[in-house]
Amino acid sequence: MKWVWRGLVLVLVAVLALVGVVLARTLMMRAPEAAAAVELPAPPAIDEAAAAARLGEAIRFRTISREAGVVDDPESFRGLHAFLARAYPRTHAAFTREYVNDLSLLYTLPGSDPSAAPILLLAHQDVVPVEAGTEGDWEAEPFSGALIDGMVYGRGAADDKGSLIAILEATEALLAQGFTPRRGVILAFGHDEEVSGAGAAAMAALLRERNIRPWFALDEGMAVVLDEPTTGGPVALIGVAEKGYMSVRVAARAEGGHSSMPQAETAADKLARAIIAIRARPFRGGVQDGPAGALLDALGPRLGFMQRMAIANRWLFGGLIEEQVSASPAGDAILRTTIAPTILAGGAKDNILPQEMHAIINLRLHPRDSVASALAHLRASVADIDGVTIEPEGAPNEPSPVSSTQGEAYALIASAAAAHVPEGAPVAPMLVLAATDSRHYVGVAENVYRFQPVWARRADLSRVHGTGERLAVADMGRMARFYAQLIAAGAR
Ligand SMILES: [Zn+2]
Incomplete structure (x- = not known):
């Protein structure tokens, strides 16, 4: 039984060490701007x-x-x-x-x-x-x-x-x-x-x-x-920094024909599947780096103990913070590249199966992504859907x-x-x-x-x-x- 006790003591020591690190980081957190105040002249009189x-x-x-x-x-x-x-x-x-x-x-x-x-x-x-x-x-x-x-x-x-x-x-x-x-x-x-x-x-x-x-x-x-x-x-x-801007055209092609005899998968089915696949695979987020990390560093010292502890120990609680921030659309948009389907189009007549239908999806690119990497990410999301292509629509802007x-x-x-x-x-x-x-x-x-x-x-x-x-x-x-x-x- 001796080895069981020894194991428990080791676990206890590890837990105490972890708690010590978390507490120390929490208590040492300071506002970064405090160090760098620049002296300003009095403003002129303004009417x-x-x-x-x-x-x-x-x-x-x-x-x-x-x-x-x-x-x-x-x-x-x-x-x-x-x-x-x-x-x-x-x-x-x-x-x-x-x-x-x-x-x-x-x-x-x-x-x-x-x-x-x-x-x-x-x-x-x-x-x-x-x-x-x-x-x-x-x-x-x-x-x-x-x-x-x-x-x-x-x-x-x-x-x-x-x-x-x-x-x-x-x-x-x-x-x-x-x-x-x-x-x-x-x-x-x-x-x-x-x-x-x-x-x-x-x-x-x-x-x-x-x-x-x-x-x-x-x-x-x-x-x-x-x-x-x-x-x-x-x-x-x-x-x-500011986000980049890119719209893409997601096109789905199928054979078409008379609507009385639809194929197993129509252009509309493929397009629907493609949009769902794209939306189901969001871009990487993160609160460690970039403007979100800098924002949390600046605000952390102002917050209550629990929030401060989480922010000061993002190596441990990063996932939890990310989940909370991304719960709101505005918060999520700060953390990652967003994916917004804005236009669905195709079909000419109610009894004709269209040969092509398309969607326009608008992306706002986070600084950690680029036009090329975002395009690759989207294409990978629909790689297993036959007849679906993704091309940029209009002139994209890289994130700053x-x-x-x-x-x-x-x-x-x-x-x-x-x-x-x-x-x-x-x-x-x-x-x-x-x-x-x-x-x-x-x-x-x-x-x-x-x-x-x-x-x-x-x-x-x-x-x-x-x-x-x-x-x-x-x-x-x-x-x-x-x-x-x-x-x-x-x-x-
Ligand atoms: Zn303006």
């Missing part, structure tokens, strides 16, 4: 109400994007350009302004040190249309720029004329103080972000051609979420690389963000699920980040691209001060 009124005016130019390669109403863009020149005279005197791809705007303020990499701020001039028939559901006419109860209403208020106006409010206020930067300051305002981003692509190509390599680029894409689901409180989320959360650029943006959050709220890196213009600057700027200090509840997000888009006057002020501090500290 919030006047800035909000100028945003309202910018909204009244109907700079709508409907279709890639087609500008709906070029005159509305030219009207906006003339308004900007009138509203921000100091900026237009100090910066050079170039038109790129006809309507995109590239502003450059050279720095005193030509060898220093400039900073690059991005925004876009265009807006999505308002769905016909929904105008009456808005609190104010969608292109009125009306001010009601401390909110500016109108298409583009949040996406993305708010940023554009706030950046110019910032440069104007800094220049009024006699601002002379060491680093150059570049502003790039695309005109077709909502359809193709060809304007941003052309501006990025121009910078590359001129051998201008910005220290960092900052775009829209993430904000201060007041009800972040992990902590239940406010968190400033800084986009450090993940920008560093360690360097000085991230520390600067995180510090500026921390100055404009509700008291004590943390700053954390995040993966952006949608596409922004910033993807065109990958490989041009050293790092690309996506953040505006707008305070938003998750329920408000449906207003962007939806009904009742708006921006709080207080957010306008926060954004202008944030950009001013970021430019002043970044360019010094």
